[in-house]
Amino acid sequence: MSSFFELRTYKIYPGKMDEWLNYMENTIIPFQVSKGMVIHGSFSVDGDNETYIWIRRFKNEEHKNKLYEDVYKSSVWINEIAPVVGKLIDRDAIKVQNLKATDLSIMK
Numbered sequence: 001m002s003s004f005f006e007l008r009t010y011k012i013y014p015g016k017m018d019e020w021l022n023y024m025e026n027t028i029i030p031f032q033v034s035k036g037m038v039i040h041g042s043f044s045v046d047g048d049n050e051t052y053i054w055i056r057r058f059k060n061e062e063h064k065n066k067l068y069e070d071v072y073k074s075s076v077w078i079n080e081i082a083p084v085v086g087k088l089i090d091r092d093a094i095k096v097q098n099l100k101a102t103d104l105s106i107m108k
Contacts, residue, residue: 002059002060002100003057003058003059003060003101003108004057004058004060004098004099004100004101005040005055005056005057005058005098005099005100005101005107006055006056006057006058006064006096006097006098006099007053007054007055007096007097007098007099008053008054008055008056008094008095008096009051009052009053009094009095009096010051010052010053010089010090010093010094011050011051011089011090011093011094012049012050012051012052012088012089012090013050013087013088013089013090014049014050015049016087016088016089017044017049017050017052019088020052020088020089021044021052023084023085023088024042024052024054025042027081027084028081028085029042031071031076031077031081032056032067032071035067035070035071035074036067036070037056037067037071038056038057038058039054039055039056040055040056040057040107041053041054041055042054042055052089055099055107057107
């Protein structure tokens with residue numbers, strides 16, 4: 001598989017969207033970028049205070065696996081970030097889709 005995007009959709013616990021967005025933008029995204037993740041977008045859904053969507057880009061499946069290892073098996077993620085995440089989102093409701101850009105897509 002060549003380069004692709006990962007579309008992630010999260011269900012945020014009621015009343016936690018502002019806290020989630022703050023944590024994503026000030027902790028999670030900077031941490032993941034420091035490990036090499038490429039974040040193409042971070043979105044809340046207008047009029048929906050329980051849905052959050054973000055898009056990451058990977059060179060290939062091996063690249064994704066390496067970055068997953070670097071991020072999700074790090075002591076910072078396990079001991080500091082993951083416990084907070086579990087209080088803000090419904091992990092059982094996470095949806096992940098891999099997307100391949102079409103010829104006319106400006107995101108490549």
